[in-house]
Amino acid sequence: MTQRRHELRRFPWQVRDSGLLLLVVAAGVVLFASVAQTAVQGLRDPRIAVAFGVLIAFGEVLRLNLPGDRETAPIGMAGALAYALLIRVGDHSVQYTAEQVVTVTAIGMIVGALPHLAVGRPAKIGGMSIRLLCVACVAFIFRPLAGNSAVAYHWGLAFSVMTALAVLALLLEAVLTALLRVDEQRARFRVALVDEMRVQLPLGAAVGASGLLIAFAAEVMGLAALAVFTAPLLVTQVAFRRYAGIRATYLQTVRALAKVTEIGGYVEPGHSERVSRLAIAVGRELGIHEPQLLELEYAALMHDIGQLSLADPIPGGATVLVSRQDQQRIAELGADVIQQAQVLGSVAEIVRRQNEPYRGVEVAHEGYRGRPGRLDRWDGEPSRPPLSSRIIKAANAFDDLVGSSLDPGRAAAAVQQLRLDTASEYDPEAVEALSRVVNRRSVIQL
Amino acid sequence: MRGEDSARLSWAARLYIGGVVLVATVVLVRGPFGDIRWWRNVAVLGLLLVVFESTATLLRPRQLAWSPNSSATLAAAVLLGPVGAGLVGACTIFGMRRGPSIAQRAFNTGMMALSAYLAGRAFVAMGGTVGIPNSTSFPKVIGPFAVAAVVHAATNHTLLAGVLWLTSDRDFAGRRAPLGMSVKLIASDLGYGAFGLLIAALWGVAGVFAPVLILIPLFVARWAVTQIAEQQQAYEATVGALCQAVETKDFYTRGHSDRVSRGSVMIAREIGMRGERVEAIRYAGMLHDVGKLGVPTKVLQKTGKLTEEEYAAIQLHPMRGLDIVREIGFLDEALAGIMHHHERIDGRGYPMGLAGGEIPEFARVLAVADAFDSMTSTRSYRGARPVEEAVAELRKWAGTQFDPAFVDAFVAAIKRDGWQSPEPPVLAVDDLTTVAAQDHDDPSAPLRVIDSL
Numbered sequence: 009m010t011q012r013r014h015e016l017r018r019f020p021w022q023v024r025d026s027g028l029l030l031l032v033v034a035a036g037v038v039l040f041a042s043v044a045q046t047a048v049q050g051l052r053d054p055r056i057a058v059a060f061g062v063l064i065a066f067g068e069v070l071r072l073n074l075p076g077d078r079e080t081a082p083i084g085m086a087g088a089l090a091y092a093l094l095i096r097v098g099d100h101s102v103q104y105t106a107e108q109v110v111t112v113t114a115i116g117m118i119v120g121a122l123p124h125l126a127v128g129r130p131a132k133i134g135g136m137s138i139r140l141l142c143v144a145c146v147a148f149i150f151r152p153l154a155g156n157s158a159v160a161y162h163w164g165l166a167f168s169v170m171t172a173l174a175v176l177a178l179l180l181e182a183v184l185t186a187l188l189r190v191d192e193q194r195a196r197f198r199v200a201l202v203d204e205m206r207v208q209l210p211l212g213a214a215v216g217a218s219g220l221l222i223a224f225a226a227e228v229m230g231l232a233a234l235a236v237f238t239a240p241l242l243v244t245q246v247a248f249r250r251y252a253g254i255r256a257t258y259l260q261t262v263r264a265l266a267k268v269t270e271i272g273g274y275v276e277p278g279h280s281e282r283v284s285r286l287a288i289a290v291g292r293e294l295g296i297h298e299p300q301l302l303e304l305e306y307a308a309l310m311h312d313i314g315q316l317s318l319a320d321p322i323p324g325g326a327t328v329l330v331s332r333q334d335q336q337r338i339a340e341l342g343a344d345v346i347q348q349a350q351v352l353g354s355v356a357e358i359v360r361r362q363n364e365p366y367r368g369v370e371v372a373h374e375g376y377r378g379r380p381g382r383l384d385r386w387d388g389e390p391s392r393p394p395l396s397s398r399i400i401k402a403a404n405a406f407d408d409l410v411g412s413s414l415d416p417g418r419a420a421a422a423v424q425q426l427r428l429d430t431a432s433e434y435d436p437e438a439v440e441a442l443s444r445v446v447n448r449r450s451v452i453q454l
Numbered sequence: 455m456r457g458e459d460s461a462r463l464s465w466a467a468r469l470y471i472g473g474v475v476l477v478a479t480v481v482l483v484r485g486p487f488g489d490i491r492w493w494r495n496v497a498v499l500g501l502l503l504v505v506f507e508s509t510a511t512l513l514r515p516r517q518l519a520w521s522p523n524s525s526a527t528l529a530a531a532v533l534l535g536p537v538g539a540g541l542v543g544a545c546t547i548f549g550m551r552r553g554p555s556i557a558q559r560a561f562n563t564g565m566m567a568l569s570a571y572l573a574g575r576a577f578v579a580m581g582g583t584v585g586i587p588n589s590t591s592f593p594k595v596i597g598p599f600a601v602a603a604v605v606h607a608a609t610n611h612t613l614l615a616g617v618l619w620l621t622s623d624r625d626f627a628g629r630r631a632p633l634g635m636s637v638k639l640i641a642s643d644l645g646y647g648a649f650g651l652l653i654a655a656l657w658g659v660a661g662v663f664a665p666v667l668i669l670i671p672l673f674v675a676r677w678a679v680t681q682i683a684e685q686q687q688a689y690e691a692t693v694g695a696l697c698q699a700v701e702t703k704d705f706y707t708r709g710h711s712d713r714v715s716r717g718s719v720m721i722a723r724e725i726g727m728r729g730e731r732v733e734a735i736r737y738a739g740m741l742h743d744v745g746k747l748g749v750p751t752k753v754l755q756k757t758g759k760l761t762e763e764e765y766a767a768i769q770l771h772p773m774r775g776l777d778i779v780r781e782i783g784f785l786d787e788a789l790a791g792i793m794h795h796h797e798r799i800d801g802r803g804y805p806m807g808l809a810g811g812e813i814p815e816f817a818r819v820l821a822v823a824d825a826f827d828s829m830t831s832t833r834s835y836r837g838a839r840p841v842e843e844a845v846a847e848l849r850k851w852a853g854t855q856f857d858p859a860f861v862d863a864f865v866a867a868i869k870r871d872g873w874q875s876p877e878p879p880v881l882a883v884d885d886l887t888t889v890a891a892q893d894h895d896d897p898s899a900p901l902r903v904i905d906s907l
Contacts, residue, residue, distance in 0.1 A: 163659060210674045217670035221652060224667075228655045229592040236596070236651055240671060243645035247678035253783075254685040258692065260782045265696040265744070267778050272747035316699050316747070349695035351688035 027191035028134050031184065035137035038144050042110035052104040056097055059231045061116040063087035063238070068120020071132075072245055074207055075255045076298060078185070079135045082215045082245055083238060084120065088113045088139070089177060089219030090234075092147040093170045095154050096227045102154070109147035114140055138184045142177040149173060170223065174216035182208055194448075196295045203298040214244055259305070266309035274315040278412055284308035286403040286445065287396075293441040294395070304396040307358035311400050314342025314359075335363040354394075361393035362400045366435035398435035402426060402442050405434065419446050463557060467620040471557055474613060475564035481571050482540045495530075495662075496538050499653075500545035502526045502665045503566075507549030509676065522672050524606055524643050526665075527570035528650030531602050532595070533657055535584040536574030543570030561617055569609035577602035586658045596651070603647035607640050646672065697740045700747055706833055706893075707743075709876055713831075715739030717823030717864065720871065724863040731787065735816055738788035742795050742820050745775025768894050769804040772796055791816025795824060796894075798855045818857040822848065822864050825856070828895035832878040839898075841873050851897050 051057055067084025074080060092109045094102050117136050125131055150173055153159050159166050185208075186200040193200075218241050225233035266280040287308040291301050315338055343360035346352050392398075409422040423443045430436040487493070503526040523546070530542040543566035547559060578584065582598030583591060649668050656664035697711045718739040722732045746754075749771050753764045760768070776793040794808060794817035801809030829844040839847075845865055852858040 167660075167663075210677050214671040214674035217667060221656070221667055221671075224659055225652055225655050228587060228658050232593040232596060233652075233655070236648055236655075239645050239648040240652075240675070243642055244671060244675040244678065247675055247682060251678050251682045251685060254682060254689060257783050258685065258689045261689070261693055262696075264779050264782050265693075265700075268696075268700055268744055268747050271745070271774055271778060273750075313696070313699055345695055345699040348698060349688070349691040351691050 027188055031137045031141075031188065032133055035140045038110060039114050039140065042107035042114075042144070045105070045107040046111045049105065049107075052108060053097075053102050056091075056094070056102060056231065057104065057108065057112050059234055060087055060091040061112045061119075063234050064091075064113055064116030065120035066238075068117050068136075069123050070242075070245065071124070072211075072249055073252055073256075074211070074248070075252055076203075076207060078204075078207060079132050080208070080211065081117075081120075081135075081139065082211055082248075083241055084117065085139055085143075085181075086215045086218040086222065086237075086241060087234070088116070088143040089146060089174055089216065090222035090226070092143055093150055093154075093173065093219065093223040094226060095160050095166065095223070098227070098230045101160065104151070106144070106147035106151040109151065110140065110144045113143050134188055135185075138181055138188070141184065142181045145180055146173045146177045149176075167220075170220055171216075174219055178208070178212040178216055181212075193292060194289075195292045199292075199295045199297055207298070211244075211248060214241065259302075262306055262309050266313065269312050269315055272316065275312050276411060279407060280309050280312060282412070283311065283400065283403045283407050286406065286442070287399050289445040290399050290403060290438060290441045291396070293445055294399070294437065296395070300396065303352075303355050303358065304399065306352060306355045307362070307396055308400050308403065310342060310346060310355070311359055311362055311404060312338070312342065313345050314338040314340065316345075317341040332363065339363050358394055358396045358400065361397040362404070364393040364397065364401075365432050366392060366398045366401070366438075367432050395435075395438075399438045399441075402434050402438045406442060406446075463621060467617065468557075470616060470620055471561045471564070474568060475560050478540065478544070478564040478567040478571070482537060482544065482567060485537060487537065488534070492534060492538065495534060496541050498662050498665065499526050499530045499533070499542045500548075502669075503542055503545045504548045505669075506672075507546050509673075522646040522649070522676070523566060524603070524610070524647045525649035525653060525668065525672065527566065528573060528599070528603055528606060528647050529653035529657075529665075531570065531574035531577045531606075532582065532584065532599065532651065532654035533586060534574075536571050536578065539574040540567045540571035543567040565610060565613045568613070569606050572609050573602040573606035576605040587655055588658055592655070599651050603644055603650070606647065607643045610643070611640055646675075693737065693740055697744070700744050706831065710827055710831070710895075711740045711743060713827045713874075713876065714742060714820065714823045717826060717873075718819050720867040721819045721822060721860050721864045724867045725860070734788040735791065735819060738791040738816055739820060739823065741779050741788075742775065742792050742824065743771070744778050745771040745773065745792075748774035769796075771894075773805055787814065787816050790814040791820050793817070795820040797821070799857055800854045803855075813857075819860050822856050822860045824895050825851075825897045826864065828893050829898060830873070830875040832876075833893050833896065838875055838878060841868065841875065847898050855897055 064084045064087045067081045067087055070083055071079055071081045088109075091112065092106075096102065117140065121131050121136065150169070153169065159169060182204045183201060186197060186204045189195055189200045189204070190197050195203075218237055222233050222237050225237065229236065263281070263284075266284075269275045269280065270277045284305050288301060288305055291304050296304065339360055339362050343356040346356040346359055393401075405426060406419075406422050409425065410419050413419075423439070423446055426434050426439045426442070427436075430439055503523055506523050506526060523543075527539050527543045530539040534542070544563055546566040547563040549559070549562075574584075577598045580598035580601045582595055582602070587595055649672065653664050653668050656667065660667065694712065698708070701707050701710060715736050716739070718735045719732055722735045727735070749767050753760070753767050756764065772793050772795060776789060779789060779792060791814055794803075794806065794814055797803035797806065797808045797813045797817055798821075799810055799813070799818075801807055826844055826848060829839050829847055830841060832838045845868065848856060848861045848865070852861040
């Protein structure tokens with residue numbers, strides 16, 4: 009143990025963030041080579057370079073946080089793409105190289121990141137590296153083609169090539185970001201990639217289209233195209249910012265209100281938060297996609313909300329220790345509360361079935377308060393509760409047994425106890441995933 | 455004003471709509487029109503407008519819909535001139551949306567045609583050249599175009615405000631909401647108007663493909679706008695449900711948070727708070743008593759006098775509430791309101807004993823609505839009081855417990871809009887609910903505390 013601890017202290021980058029390091033180094037190498045080449049060759053079309061540099065910096069200042077802690081810079085990215093894909097400004101065919109595109113983009117990004125640093129926000133160097141590499145990729149493919157007369161004077165050909173490159177850049181961004189997230193959150197790559205594309209697709213499409221638009225419009229409007237196009241994309245960005253803001257407030261509110269059970273003395277302090285964190289880690293381990301992961305988080309946070317309807321708190325709040333009937337009643341009451349919101353239907357279902365044994369209920373259980381019990385059979389097979397319910401069941405039982413204790417021995421004993429019950433009660437898959445999460449956690453905590 | 459409602463349209467409204475349509479028709483029929491290519495371009499831009507119109511976002515059910523139409527009509531103003539722009543605007547009539555009634559459709563068409571025509575006139579009057587812009591026309595086309603966009607938005611919203619004023623119910627919300635919203639609408643209209651210039655500019659290089667390129671960012675923006683609306687609704691429903699869960703425990707206070715929230719909003723609107731702050735106070739009202747859950751049930755149920763410890767437990771509930779909601783990222787003012795909603799103007803409230811102007815504005819508003827709802831609801835030790843009696847009680851305590859200005863505002867709002875007192879609760883024998891014996895919100899029956907001396 010001590011040996012291992014020593015190693016962990018010495019080489020933290022070997023455990024985490026190795027992907028980030030690789031990414032930053034790659035971006036650094038590309039940037040260094042480009043700056044050197046540009047310095048030797050001198051800056052071409054300086055007026056255009058400055059205009060686009062300013063736009064990219066402006067876009068970087070107005071970074072946008074999308075749901076799920078994703079930082080993007082839509083305006084900066086659109087500006088950089090346009091700079092890479094530019095053929096003519098007015099009647100003047102531009103002459104600059106791919107290296108210059110990388111240099112100007114990097115300078116714009118760094119200048120735009122300075123205000124963030126000044127107010128104490130993190131620089132988010134990972135995201136900047138990804139954006140730079142994507143722009144570099146497009147620039148190195150397209151700049152040699154831009155001088156080609158076939159591309160330069162055929163609208164259709166240029167349009168197809170540019171569209172393909174914009175799509176390529178955005179795909180590359182999604183892949184790299186997903187890789188980074190696999191590293192950070194221990195998600196599965198395929199799951200992370202699909203989630204990434206789903207979140208980025210709408211804004212990415214707008215960014216790609218805007219990039220193409222400026223590149224074309226500059227031919228007619230000159231550099232005024234930059235100013236004209238920024239206004240609509242700015243409106244789009246404002247809309248996205250509000251959307252992300254409401255999503256964040258929503259989650260914060262559910263988190264906060266889940267705490268009322270603690271303040272009321274129904275459950276141990278921190279219980280809901282711990283169960284939800286554990287449940288999400290297990291869910292990631294099992295490859296659950298982000299939208300369902302969000303539902304899992306809501307359900308885990310509110311899984312004990314039904315206790316509010318009990319006149320007297322259960323001693324210690326540990327639902328694992330009360331009878332099945334009472335557990336079921338709490339679950340039903342909680343689900344009723346959530347059902348009232350009318351928008352979280354599947355969350356209510358997850359909460360309602362959080363106590364059912366994973367093999368499903370063989371016979372219809374006794375209904376609560378005159379409500380008929382459900383007949384949980386489907387073609388002779390009992391219907392199983394949803395995966396999220398099974399995860400919450402395991403995570404909840406684990407937390408009831410371990411609580412806020414950090415003792416690895418106690419955690420191992422609790423996992424062992426859950427394992428013994430996997431024949432009917434707990435989902436073996438969920439318990440195994442939980443065991444992996446718990447092991448990893450105790451290694452990190454050492 | 456949907457189909458079934460149009461029979462109820464007043465004569466003034468009918469006259470107004472008829473007038474708008476008539477003026478638009480007269481202006482467009484006079485011409486001049488262009489050649490066959492001109493007509494083809496009118497058709498392409500008209501088609502674009504129909505696509506926009508068919509996918510409009512509903513802002514308020516049955517009344518307002520928003521779509522980025524202005525980008526098509528403003529592009530037409532540059533490419534085709536005033537009459538062409540008016541004709542493109544008139545294509546609104548072909549919109550596939552099922553919502554609007556015939557009268558609404560006629561008005562929308564007239565309004566769009568007229569504002570597009572005037573925008574085109576403004577563009578020409580400011581020295582803009584009608585036709586496909588080339589590299590020499592920039593940047594001098596931007597000035598006239600900006601003026602045209604402003605004229606377009608101004609005409610559009612003035613005509614719209616007129617029809618809303620003539621047709622909307624004269625209720626409280628109906629009158630104020632469009633005014634607050636239209637500022638944001640005008641801003642986004644102007645933003646999307648800029649797309650019109652982009653369409654016009656790209657017409658030279660990309661021809662009729664230009665609008666296709668433009669469509670993508672516009673649809674993404676629209677998608678985001680609908681997402682915002684959906685999330686907002688989901689959020690409100692969830693907060694409401696959770697608050698209800700907190701108060702289900704006590705039979706008599708069910709619906710209390712919701713009513714306090716409504717009362718606070720009435721006061722806030724009456725004193726002319728900004729929309730954003732009204733929203734914040736709505737949430738503050740809903741959440742103001744969540745901390746009560748930290749008060750042990752037996753204290754709330756006690757019928758006799760409270761010991762000092764028990765009174766202290768009750769006095770702590772605003773702080774407990776603050777603990778719960780502290781991490782929610784909405785306005786700090788709402789947090790201050792929740793924490794201080796039991797302060798009194800004379801400084802004898804809790805938890806801090808603040809007096810007069812030291813008490814945050816939100817807290818003073820909440821205190822009035824809170825006490826009023828407590829008095830007009832049934833309690834175990836008394837029936838619900840009539841509204842007039844509760845108003846008299848508020849007036850009596852104005853200046854000592856309540857801020858007189860907010861009491862006056864509340865009374866004025868109640869006089870105009872009325873107040874829906876809750877039905878007396880139906881008592882059921884049930885182990886799930888408890889009955890509070892005293893109400894800490896009730897100013898007419900203050901908590902009885904055993905004197906320590």
